[in-house]
Amino acid sequence: MKSAQEYKEFADSQRRNGELGPAIENYLKALDLDPSYFNAHANLSLAYADAGNHELAIQHGHEAIRLKPEMAELYSNLGDIYRLSGDLDNAQKLFGQAVTIKPELVPAHFNLGLLYAMKDEPSKGIEAFERVIALGPDDAMIAKAYIYIGSLLSQQGYLQESISAHRKAVSVSPNDPEARSTLLFTLNSDPYITPEEIYREHLDWEKYVDPIRSVEQHIVVGDIDTNRRIRIGYVSADLKNHAVAYFLEPLLRNHDKTRFDVFLYCNNDTFDGTTDYMKTLSDHWRVISKKSDDVVFKLIREDAIDILVDLSGHTSGNRLSVFARKPVPVQVTWLGYPCTTGIRAIDYRITDGVADPEGVADNTNSEKLIRLQNGFLCYRGDEHIAISEQPPSLEKGFVTFASFNNITKLNPAIIEIWSKVLHNVENSRFLLKTSALTDKKGKVNCLGMFADNGIPEDRIDWHFRLPSKADHLNLYSEIDISLDTYPYNGTTTTFESLWMGVPVITLCGDRHVSRVGARILKAVSLDRLVTQNIDQFVNVASNLASDKAALSTYRNNLRSNLQQSPLCDAKGFAAKMENAYEKIWHDYLKSN
Numbered sequence: 001m002k003s004a005q006e007y008k009e010f011a012d013s014q015r016r017n018g019e020l021g022p023a024i025e026n027y028l029k030a031l032d033l034d035p036s037y038f039n040a041h042a043n044l045s046l047a048y049a050d051a052g053n054h055e056l057a058i059q060h061g062h063e064a065i066r067l068k069p070e071m072a073e074l075y076s077n078l079g080d081i082y083r084l085s086g087d088l089d090n091a092q093k094l095f096g097q098a099v100t101i102k103p104e105l106v107p108a109h110f111n112l113g114l115l116y117a118m119k120d121e122p123s124k125g126i127e128a129f130e131r132v133i134a135l136g137p138d139d140a141m142i143a144k145a146y147i148y149i150g151s152l153l154s155q156q157g158y159l160q161e162s163i164s165a166h167r168k169a170v171s172v173s174p175n176d177p178e179a180r181s182t183l184l185f186t187l188n189s190d191p192y193i194t195p196e197e198i199y200r201e202h203l204d205w206e207k208y209v210d211p212i213r214s215v216e217q218h219i220v221v222g223d224i225d226t227n228r229r230i231r232i233g234y235v236s237a238d239l240k241n242h243a244v245a246y247f248l249e250p251l252l253r254n255h256d257k258t259r260f261d262v263f264l265y266c267n268n269d270t271f272d273g274t275t276d277y278m279k280t281l282s283d284h285w286r287v288i289s290k291k292s293d294d295v296v297f298k299l300i301r302e303d304a305i306d307i308l309v310d311l312s313g314h315t316s317g318n319r320l321s322v323f324a325r326k327p328v329p330v331q332v333t334w335l336g337y338p339c340t341t342g343i344r345a346i347d348y349r350i351t352d353g354v355a356d357p358e359g360v361a362d363n364t365n366s367e368k369l370i371r372l373q374n375g376f377l378c379y380r381g382d383e384h385i386a387i388s389e390q391p392p393s394l395e396k397g398f399v400t401f402a403s404f405n406n407i408t409k410l411n412p413a414i415i416e417i418w419s420k421v422l423h424n425v426e427n428s429r430f431l432l433k434t435s436a437l438t439d440k441k442g443k444v445n446c447l448g449m450f451a452d453n454g455i456p457e458d459r460i461d462w463h464f465r466l467p468s469k470a471d472h473l474n475l476y477s478e479i480d481i482s483l484d485t486y487p488y489n490g491t492t493t494t495f496e497s498l499w500m501g502v503p504v505i506t507l508c509g510d511r512h513v514s515r516v517g518a519r520i521l522k523a524v525s526l527d528r529l530v531t532q533n534i535d536q537f538v539n540v541a542s543n544l545a546s547d548k549a550a551l552s553t554y555r556n557n558l559r560s561n562l563q564q565s566p567l568c569d570a571k572g573f574a575a576k577m578e579n580a581y582e583k584i585w586h587d588y589l590k591s592n
Contacts, residue, residue, distance in 0.1 A: 011040075018295050045064060091111075091115055095112045095115065106141060114148070126149050139172050143172045144178070146179075150162045177321050184201060192413075209324070231303065233300060235267065236264075238268070240271065248311065248335065249281070263284040264282040266285065267289045296322050307585060309333070309334055333350070349368070351376050352372050356515075377519075381499040399480045400431055402502075413486070421538050425546075482505070487509050498558045499559055506518055508530050524562055528540070
């Protein structure tokens, strides 16, 4: 018979490998033999947290503290479980207790930084992560601290400072794929980098990470019957209340299950009602968030996936290190990232001819581009939210411009352009909606960029995060015209603005990230709102602001125009995607 310690050590090994169910069983066996085994309670708490059972995780975390109240690490671990469960007050209390007992405890300061990030308090978060760096832990932890500092700086509108922090993370830990990915993601917002430069930066991810590759670079396909269902797997950390799930849902809901066997590989760190719904749209559901690359690689192989689709690119929670090993015959990237991945093992990228023009974009993508007709996105709006009857300027006597995009997409260049519009349109105002403005430093920086262009604070209105999606959409009743961000265009915000009858003016650039606005507007026959340079952007915005009849027409017609466009044709979009999948799969079979 095994001892309590043996059961606990076996469970530790299983938990590291992502085998949470067996690990929990063995922790419980250890506690059956020794109910006062505090280490078993502590690690069982972590296993329950990894499995998403926060109630039992908290119960055993408190029991571990009762048995070992002098151990600071237990307070930090339990605080993080409270953080993940959404109880930020108890989390903060426990982190405070941890650093009181052990002021140099790095994980507690790190967890405090994560807590402040969740509370939309980036200044405090940066202070916590700077404390982590000052304590001098290993390079991996220092790199992670710089990653979060960079992310929080971007949430305050400090783009160049954010890029600098991400580059520090890479310099500290050059082989860390997360550090390189967060740098690449942030570079998409830089108006001063060229497409060729950003392409070279993306190629560096694989060069430095040098992932372990599969021995079988080309998997032998046992069943070459072209009439069988194609086994397709989608990998994402955003199968929750997130824009990726929002745009993925129409495809999953309309997938032809007679032609496709659908697997969802969920890498979420949190779960919600959207997660539950996404699960119902799959044939096979796999949670991989706590599993190592080795385990995920083997799982995908065992599932015998034909086509594996990355939905994250270099965004948070990606599993590109698994894709780099080439676990399946054909790999595709789509939706979650506005640029190439730079990874040789990913064969295709799904886009369209407006976002990635032929003969131009092909040279700055490591993948072969699949261009879908009429767009690579599909939208489903909320028909329960009514549109306001008229533009607010008819009643207020002044025009309100707005951007509801994340502050990370703001930079001095776009604010200079917006300011030119405000100078041209007398008495006009600008409405910003971003949680970052709850942070004093972020607010001062953002308003300061307008002030640098001669726009006083009293012409800028702002809203913080609103309680519900309905409240968010209803705020469009206060807007006459939305102005797109540049170089990182809006996507969800552009769709929502059109859905609520508010026209969007976009500046079309020289790469995918700055052409998504053009893609959306052209699909709704709004080419006249797509501009090619700054002067044209300012003129189109200024002229539209003085055209009350046009604003009223947009208010009454934009939603129906969007509904009737290819962008809202879920069945047609699913058919386009499925035809693309079938073509690349049959091309693979022919070449092998």
